Amino acid sequence: MSTLLRILSFTRSLTPYYLGIMLAAAVVTAAGLAVPFITGRATDVIVSAVGAAVGEGGEPGLTAVATDAIRIVVLLAIALLAVSLVEAGIGNVGGYWGDVMSAKMRTILSTRYFEQLLALPQRYYDNELTGTIVARLNRSIAEVTNFMKTFSNMFVTLLLTTVSVLVISALYYWPLALLLAVAYPVYFWLTALTSRRWQRLEGEKNEHVDIASGRFAEVVGQMRVVKSFVRERSELASFSGRFASTEQLTAQQSRHWHTMDAVRQGVLHLIFFGLYAIIFVRTITGHFTPGEMVMLIQLMAMARQPVMSLSWVVDSAQRAIAGSRSYFEVMDLDPSRVDGGGDRPSEPQARLKPPARGAGERAAGDAGRPAISFQDVRFGYADGEEVLAGVTFDVAPGERVAFVGESGGGKTTITNLLMGLYGVRSGRIEVAGAGADLDALRRSIGVVFQEPHLFSGTIAENIAYGRPEASRAEIEEVARRAAVDSFVRRFPEGYDTVIGERGVKLSGGQKQRIAVARAMLKDAPILVLDEATSALDSKSERLVQAGLEELMRGRTSLIIAHRLSTIAEVDRIVTLRDGRIDEIGTPAELAVSGGIYAELLALQASDAKADRKRLRDFEVVA
Known part of the structure; x- marks a missing residue:
């Protein structure tokens, strides 16, 4: 129940719809309750008229009594028509409000879920499958919205029908009301007993479905790999x-549910046997008229419906609760405590907040002040061992700094921390001109990853992803500078060419040049190049490298690259060993220092097989 109350709290803006649906349901229920009284009255009128005709010898023809009876029953028939029209009209109005409410609820819950996902740090996505996240959203919200739509329509009907039938039954004969009063709690208790095990099994089913859906999405996204390794059958x-x-779980659920349902219905049928027996006997003994008997029988049938509906309501409520549980597990996550830093959740970024100077401004920095500063930074994933241990360095405005080290040395981790994707365990990271929050920080940093990470949509939309307000002229200008225009001209649709999911219709070099153009258009003062050319062939690398040179001009640049030729022109090199800084210096200084960079140069110049194997240890992203 608390979960459903949370859903109502989440969607309190829909209160007018809830009230409207319940008001419509109340009118429909009241109209329905009028039917037994109308039919009961009609029965008494007809029985009386027939009895009068028999008393007069049963001769054919319209007597005064018959004429009066016909007038009354026609009016009663008109009343039944009016009631039916009210039920149909108001019922459909309530149904319309229910449809709109359901759509709005889906929008609210989906938007808030997506908003929460966008707020969660990178660590959350390190541990979740994309398909599982999507499946959880679809399943949870579908179950919740379907339940709330129907429940809001049924709640007043169930409540009003139950109370009205109890009151009316008590007025005619109190044992009827007593038996009904026993039926409701007994049936509800048996249903609650059934639901405990059902909900546990439903949670296990949801887990299997979410995992399968997550794997399904992952396999579809990696279909070339699956086929290349002939894993279709094993994945299936x-x-x-x-x-x-x-x-198997559904079979257990169904067996348990229907066994208990047989018990519940058996108890219910026994109670209604007592109700009908009382009504029939009291009619024969003259305590009820035939019309009252018909009316009470119809009321008992109406009383049975809320009891039977209770089973469905509890079933749907359990599905909604089970579904919303996984929804609220995500919504209850505190982004500041899912940062991957481990030791300082209250300060996930441990970052100074210097005054903002605008995302597009070059990080020239104040006099003598570095553009980027790492001060004794320590970091580890969750409770694992430290990946970075006491890293300290400064990057001057406009300086190009390359990071070199073995796989796992911490190169990419440094750039992830710089962009605020993870929180540090201790130490501080300062970025001049970054502004007062993570959004401002990330607006001041442009990045080109090893994988371009393009979106479905057009080439123009992907280039403008960092600046969606950019004009077509600005998009085409950076495209020319990044050597994108040379291949776009060959497409019939030009910059409006749809590239497919993850840019599947483009080559690796084409996608990477679009990524370079995207960073150019963002025009951020700080640039991060994370293995931006490592996956390209020689021709594509030359084209992309030319674009990168244009992109780095006038910007503070941090470069991770395994090809030494791509970092030969940097101002300084930072070498990393086991998460610690080994050396910092110019390429010329480190070439003769005997450290990691000098070792790399020697290995690259060697033809020995062992040296080539050793070199590969440096050619993997950290």
């Missing part, structure tokens, strides 16, 4: 195995 077996498990 794993997928079908998950759903086979849901079949």
Whole structure:
């Protein structure tokens, strides 16, 4: 119940719709309750008229009594028509409000879920499958919205029908009301007993479905790999195995539910046997008229419906609760405590906040002040061992600094921390001109990753991703500078060419040149190049490298590259060993220092097989 109350709290802006739906349901229920009284009155009128005709010898023809009876029953029939029209009209108005409410609820819950996902730090996504996140959203919100739509329509009907039937039954004969008063709590208690095990099994089913859906999305996104390694059958077996498990769980659920349902319905039928027996006997003994008997029988039928509906309501509520539980598990995450820093959740970024000077301004820095400063930074993933231990360095405005080290040395981790994707355990990171929050910080940094990470959509949209307000002329200008225009001209749709999911219709070099153009258009004062050319062939690398040279001009640049030729022109090199800084100096200084950079130069110049193997240890992103 608390979960459903949270959903109502989340969607309190929909209160007018809830009230409107319940008001419509109240009118429809009241109209429905009028039917037994109308039919009961009609029964008494007809029985009386028939009895009068029999008393007069049963001769054909319209007597005064018959004429009066016909007038009354026609009016009663008109009343039944009016009630039916009210039920149909108001019922459909309530249905319309329910549809609109359901759509608005889906929008609210989906938007807040997406907003929360956008606020969560990178660590959350390190531990979750994309498909699982999407499946959880679709399943949870579908179950919640379907339940709330129907429940808001049924709640007043169930409540008003139950109370009205109890009151009316008590007025006619109190034992009827007593038996009904026993039926409701007994049935509800048996339903609650049934639901405990059902909900546990439903949670297990949801877990299997979410995992299978997550793997499904992952396999579809990596189909070339799956086919290349001939893993279609094993992936299918794993997928079908998950759903086979849901079949077994569903069988357990169904067996338990229907066994208990048989018990519940048996108890309910026994109670209604007593109700009907009382009504029939009291009619024969003259305590009820035939019309009252018909009216009470119809009321008992109406009383049965809320009890039977209670089973469905509890079933749907359990589905909604089970579904919303995973929804609120995400919504309850505190972004500041899911930062990957481990030791300082209250200060996830441990970052100074210098005055903002605008995202597009070059990070020239104040006199003597570095553009980027790492001060005794320590970092580890969750509770794991430290990846960075006491890293300290400064980068001057406009300086180009390259990071070199073995795989796992911490190169990419440094850039991730710089962009605020993870929080540090201790130490401080200062970025001149970064502004007062993470959004301002990230606006001051342009990045080109090893993987371009393009979106479905057009080439122009991908280039303008960092500046969606950019004009077409600005987009085409950076495209020319990044050597994008040379291949875009060959496409019939030009910059409006749809590139498909992750740019599947483009080559690796084409995608990377678009990524360079995207960073150019963002025009951020700080640039991060994370293995930006490592996956390209020689021709594509030359084209992309030319664009990168243009991009780095006048910017503070941090470069991670395994090809030494791409970092030969940097101002300084920072070498990393086991998460610690080994050396800092110019390429010329480190070439003769005997450290990691000098070792790399020697290995690259060597033809020995062992040296080539050793070199590969440096050619993997940290």
